[in-house]
Amino acid sequence: MKLNIEGLLVYFPYDYIYPEQYSYMLELKRTLDAKGHGVLEMPSGTGKTISLLSLIVAYQREYPLEVTKLIYCSRTVPEIEKVVEELRKLMEFYSKETGEKNNILALALSSRKNLCVHPEVSSLRFGKEVDGKCHSLTASYIRAQRHSNPSLPSCRFYEEFDAMGKQVPLPAGVYNLDDLKDFGRRKGWCPYYLARYSILHANIIVYSYHYLLDPKIADLVSKELSKKSVVVFDEAHNIDNVCIDSMSVNITRRTLDRSQANVETLQNTILKIKETDAAKLKEEYRRLVEGLKEANVARETDIYMSNPVLPDEILQEAVPGSIRTAEHFVGFMKRFLEYLKARLRIHHVVQESAPQFLKDIFEKVCIDRKPLRFCAERLRSLLRTLEIADIADFSAITLISNFATLVSTYSKGFTIIIEPFEDRTPTIANPVLHFSCMDPSIAIKPVFERFQSVIITSGTLSPLDIYPRILDFRPVTVASFTMTLARTCLCPLVVGRGNDQVAMTSKFETREDFAVIRNYGNLLLEISAIVPDGIVAFFTSYTYMENIVASWYEQGILENVQRNKLIFIETPDAAETSMALEKYQEACENGRGAILLSVARGKVSEGIDFGECCLVPVA
Structure with a gap:
């Protein structure tokens, strides 16, 4: 589909568009025209990501000297991967419609833990261990010592990249984390340093909030980025917490x-x-x-x-x-x-x-x-x-x-x-x-001062005026778009009481109530026997989830649930959560079925699509 947004030709890779998406792109274009910052709210599931990408890529192509780079920030690795896949779909649509070869370089950047291909280093469990081991193989003084003592260990991927990779730019295309790793293995180059080096001449970068908001990381990765860049913070309803955590x-x-x-x-x-x-x-x-x-x-x-x-x-x-x-x-x-x-x-x-x-x-x-x-x-x-x-x-x-x-x-x-x-x-x-x-504005202030346009967007930003106040900036556009389409495929139900007529609530006063915990467990048990594929249950916090799961184990409820479905649990550890999510999806696809116990406003609850799933919020 081709759209005319106030004189700008926008390619949209789907046959239909929601009215909200059109209005969203209209406000986004006005923000870019004004070279200012914006706060935009649109409900989850209405296609914010593709609307953002379609409009900004079209703007980049029309005004290449006005917007040189799109910096798309998301919170988790699955969200980053999802953005890259939407972008790939958009670029394929461009090639199909225009007949031109894609000349845009877009890539995802993540930590060494997610990009390392060194057999020994990549097998380490924790990110800090990977960073430390990488440094012990690639630091300039370690490499200098190797000249006099060749027996010292080295990273052949970094050595090859240092010798050859900087002379040959990364070919145009859309690269997710796996694409970068595959490219690195083929060439024998380090994907992490290849990505770090390539962001300087990339048109679109997709990475975590921390690469801009945590000054300890931003100074290493993002300090060379052009002022004529558009920064998008997606799923930004927690952005104040990210700012505070990065400085605490x-x-x-x-x-x-x-x-x-x-x-x-x-x-x-x-x-x-x-x-x-x-x-x-x-x-x-x-x-x-x-x-x-x-x-x-x-x-x-x-x-x-x-x-x-x-x-x-x-x-x-x-x-x-x-x-x-x-x-x-x-x-x-x-x-x-x-x-x-x-x-x-x-x-x-x-x-x-x-x-x-x-x-x-x-x-x-x-x-x-x-x-x-x-x-x-x-x-x-x-x-x-x-x-x-x-x-x-x-x-x-x-x-x-x-x-x-x-x-x-x-x-x-x-x-x-x-x-x-x-x-x-x-x-x-x-x-x-x-x-x-x-004061969250301390961490984000350099971003607002340095870049031409910063877009704060999410499905849950209301009240909209709070973010400009707590982040201390003046937006040129502030807009909220409601969902007009009826979702007949959704069936929201509120279960107020258990089989024994005890009220089911997670209010603080009744959280430790044995009967309430048992009723939640029995509800999950009954649903697990009926739902064919997946169930995702959301708890109010990690601590609450741990207490309830421990109680279910003691009562024998977990054992009964496991007869129906496999159980996976989200943890604060990003690597463990990614593994749990991957295995959960695998179990759903092969027909075994699974239950994912997770936390509302945690990693799993934002930006991940659960198709053919029964969602059970425990809140």
Whole structure:
């Protein structure tokens, strides 16, 4: 289908279009024409993704100098894959209608965990382990050591990419994560670094929110992207939480214990280097006097721990003398850790602002604000100088240094809460320090300032005026579109009581009620015997789901349900959830049938289509 949207020819790869989709594209075009930001709401299932892609791709083709790049941000890997498939369908429609060969480069970007093809590294379970192992094979100083000692392990995929891949651009086309991995295997190139390198000249990039909103990641991946880009945040009703989480830090006693072990390791490594290669430390000292920008000139593989917040003018400054030498910096971190340990020895909740915290630390241990501000960059420089291979081991001290930099940089928008107990174990003393960001606009402000147009869109944004207020921006368009089409294929039912006439509710007061939990289980059991393929049950939280599943197990309900269908459970771990989702779909396709227990507003609940499914919200 071809559409005329205020003079713009838009190719739409379906035979029919909802009135809402047309109106949505109209508002989207006005936003792009005004070179401003927009907030657009349209119900789930009405084709937001294809409407966005159709309009913006048409705009790119018509005005290539006005919009050079589309940056499409989604929350989870399945959502990213879904966007890429819609885009592939659109580009195939363009080729069919125009007869022209596709000359647009579009690709998905994800973590090393999802793109690595190295047999040993890709088999590791956790993302941090994959990142650490990758760094230990590809860091420039590790590769330099290999010249004198060829027996050191290497990554042949990165070596091949470094030798050949940068000279040959990625051919035009639409690449999802599997396409990139297949291309990498065929060429013998690293798909992760190929994707990182290719986003600079790609027309369309699809990746996670964190690549723009988390400053530690954005500085590595997104800092070269053009101002004439359109940024889309899809499923953005949780965007304020993502902004807050990216700037918040939680510190426990275990974090401090691991940090102290990290500091001891650094101290021992410094002593060894002083004996064998003292010139290396002197050279680092000279660079730090010149300023942090000079100290951190590094190759792409070394930039593994970017600073969370420091502005450019700070990076030009010389590092304070009190933390300039490696020994002084390690001593400084020891004092800081001892202070934090003392603060965690509490028996009541404490709340204070960042300036109050800085005042207290100065009075107690004479630590000034300025050296704290440079902690993250100073640690980064030291790890490079000491040529630490396995950076995953130093995640605890990295977290502490990021906290030091954040608490000393921001005087407003943050609060510090120290609790003697964790939420999960309110009877066991396990103190935790929460450095909580209270202002989501801090993380997203650079995005609004830097890019021409930013579109915030989702199915559930109402009330619409709240997002411009909490994210502190002025949209040129704010619009909400209702669903006019009757969905006769849906049958919404409300089950208010169980077979024993006990009210079924997940209200907090009745959550632990044995009869309510039993009735939910019996409802699931009865439905599982009738529904042929899939059931997806949504709970209000992970904790609530764990408690109910444990209770069902004790009552023997789970055993009975498993006679009818396989059971898969969503967890906070992204890899486990992706595996559960994949196996759930497999069980539905082969006729066995399955039940997926998941969390409302979790990973499974957003942006994933469940065809031929019976959805059972437990909320």
